[in-house]
Amino acid sequence: MTEDHTFDGMIDTRLAMSSAGDGRPVLVEEGGRAVSVADFDRMTGQAAAWLRAQGVGYGDRVAVWLPNHVIWLALLFGAARIGAIVAAVNTRYRTAELHHILSSSGARLLVFESGDRHADFHAMIGALDFATLPDLTALAAIDAADLPPIQGVTVTHCTLDGVEPLPMQRASPTDPVMLFTTSGTTSKPKLVMHTQGSLSLHAYNCASAYGFDQQGASDLAAMPFCGVFGLNSALGALAGGAPIHVMPVFKLGPAIEIAKSAGITHFFGSDEMFRLMWQSDRSAFDHARLCGFGAFTPGLGGVLRQMAEAGLPLCGLYGASEVNALFSIQPLDMAIDKRLQGGGLPAAGKTAALRVRHPETGALCPDGEPGVLEIRAPTNFSGYFRNPAATAKAVDDEGYFHSGDAGYLRGDGSFVYLARNGDFIRLSGFLTDPAEIEEVIEGADGVAKAQVVGVTHEGKTRPVAFVLAEGGMTPDPDRVMAHTQSRLAHYKVPLMIVTVDAFPSTESANGLKIQKAKLREMAEARLAGTGA
Template sequence: MGFERPWLAHYPAGVPAEIDVDEYPSIVSVLENAIDKYRDRPAFANLGRVLTYAEVDRLSAQFAAYLLGELKLKKGDRVAIMMPNCLQYPIATFGILRAGLTVVNTNPMYTARELKHQLADSGASAILVLDNFGHTVQEVLADTQVKQVITTGLGDMLAMPKGAIVNFVLKYVKKMVPDYNIPGAIRFKDALTLGQMRKLPEIEITPDDIAFLQYTGGTTGVAKGAMLTHRNLVANMQQAAAWIGTNVKYGEEIIITALPLYHIFALTANGLVFMKFGGLNYMITNPRDMHGFVKELKKVPFTAITGVNTLFNGLLNTPGFDQIDFSKLHLTLGGGMAVQRSVAERWKQVTGTTLVEAYGLTETSPAACINPMDLADYNGAIGLPIPSTDACLKDEAGNAMTQIGDVGELCIKGPQVMKGYWRRPEETANVIDADGWLHTGDMARMDEKGFFYIVDRKKDMILVSGFNVYPNEVEDVIAMMPGVLEVAAVGVADEKSGEAVKVVIVKKDPSLTAEQVKAHAREHLTGYKHPRFVEFRTELPKTNVGKILRRELRDAPAGN
């Protein structure tokens, strides 16, 4: 490689080049350390109830004892969790890990087909499911190896009578809990009671044990389980903590956790990093209810928030958001998808805090690059490779590209890179090369300071008459229009040019026309990047964490 880690010279003050991967042998030791230091501090809050670190300790130990003592699960067995952000989530997750088992995070919005694949593929022995999604589990149970279903209601961990009221309203008023019948299922609270009667044995957990099977790649065919070890997650926690910890007040941080904890971004950045800081994860169960979300934000003097571009954009467009007290907020981290300049600039304007963009993948636990925390303004980069992380760009033949400004596939190496895909050695070999570089599938360039810029997904690139068009660029330009709420750009087949650019827009201003969009594009984009087709929709298809599904838009017939 012609250059050696130029980014180190541009690290923020106080951030080390390397982290100590061996400070904690497992996530469990991180938890135990936090419990020792912050016993009586709040750890998780949701729907008006707060759990202290001591309560997380007690309840997760009960769940661990239940899994080992009652269910007789053995080290390395998989346990699935299917629920949104609620207090049961951290209790169950830490309980499963303390028992030496592996967590299979399952998206509660899964269809029966997707759930069946994941349960069968992971070979999960047990699943903990929120009542709202019990009917989906019931449908697929016979086709899986699941021996025990544990069920719970959203209100189950809340104080009486509030908990009972929450459960009643969800089922009978809002009709959000379809009937289901799973013979032999046990309630979560009963499992905790059974666990309380048993002693939790000493379990040896090694850094190489698999902590999570984190399913990914559902947009490219069948979802694969990334094997994330205790070492992977501890390393990434150490990396992110070193990066953002320079202005953190230990034991005093309050982070808004609106992205689901079953998503790798929130799991590591919120769940683990802020546990190390002795912080409070303030969990939002349904961030799609933007008005309710803003109401929650008004109640809590939060210091940090993570999210994806669509979440920040949604908040900025919700009445009342600009009246929140942001005086304590010092950290806003955006990831999961590209942050748009217009959103970042408005965020700074409204909150006074820079929206710092980070980049990662499920396969890197997830963080690989983060922008400096002292960034004055949005810079369009995904940041610098974090401590103990190497990054390079490779061409189609797998050779490292050494010229500043060259565009190649971004490749990552570091202790946070997954062990591989669960039971898919050939898929693993496709993404991790012989030298240990993980190929991200993202096209990027690097500047002379070592900042990386994503130009696009390899597979999302649009080829117009032999010219590469990167959807992010087109989307950024269109998003500048005041009449546009959301936009996605995709390539559609075209006889003359191979592919043509199509933009799909959700309007903010009902009077916005396709012609105005095209005129704006002509002003800001070179000819071959102009959208030939403009389609208006009331909403864009998204994953449940708010990533826009370009593939679905690409497969739709071109119009206009």
């Protein structure tokens, strides 16, 4: 069958498989309800019709601020059907982060869940400055029909009940469909734009390269759909015919129960997720065929090796919003030490080209020599939304994406990912630019400037903030902390706020450079009780 690299094309392929006798569902919700291919096609058509009824048309952006849910995917596929674009919003985000995504994307509609036991999303939307969001004209909640207006904007109930489905349209692989948030300052976050073609082609590549298309395959969707890690694995499963077992959020007990009862074969998540599940009940992996992990937690290398030696099919992988998650995975037949490294063989096979460039000389590196990874593949992003300058800086004239990540080529078609370049911090599994936290802290009373570094505390990477006082004022650490807590996701809130007279710095060819390494040493000394 010829693959149609659109989202409707993926549904069409699954409908054909169903007509040929494949009765596997597309999704299985946490409560056990299975969503068949026909059901999902109908829901997609209903979501498309509902979006049109809200005034959403071709090229319009729809911000989706939801946990993993069947309606999340229905809205994405429904938007694709009418040529609209989804801007994904992490449910851990708070008002400041939400505002920047809405502003940068120019979203016309925001779909949200009114609240859960962790957050009041309705209240956070109410704290937005709507005067600076002229494109945002509609709001909708999936879980309530009687919410009061927010700053004069009616909150519609997002329900598909009784909606006449919109049939498949003539979508194009070049139609933009998704905006992911990547690292950048919160005033100008970069939104990574993918087309229907780049996401659906990558889904088919993943299906064949990672065994989603094999008999009996199934996927545990424990990572959030708002990021590439969660969405790409789900789309790969959908393209290959493997049922997606959806978890709204990862919880250890339910994850183990689903894995055992459904015989889950494919797991993707953080190293800590695998450690927790393995130590709690390793029989959860009795049917595991592939366990792709991101190395997000310091100090787990030895534990992961023990798990792999005991038979768990753990494999390191590589991905980024610009090139998709699951871009590559280390082969299972490699020696364990090599298999647990980041990187691997690209899902795109020979259609992907990788090279490594020396960061100082600019020369291309031979196999085995570390440098900065550059990647060209038909599944790469199409650019940073509304940011041609950033796109031109990241993608060269030959079409290679300059990842900024350190790694080296092995010479056998695979590569090894070593580390992110620069000062990015991996917090709670999310790659975070310290500037995002620093800008919010600098908005607190008494703070002139802020610098944030990551330190290891109780086995996890946590941010620590150093601040300079503003003209004659003395920042109150408790007030600064409260200021950040109300504006940032909890994992970005600093472990402590430290006021200093000056940041350690050194002169460089490009001007004064703040010594982040020195700040990190100062933070570690304070945590150890040896610093002033």
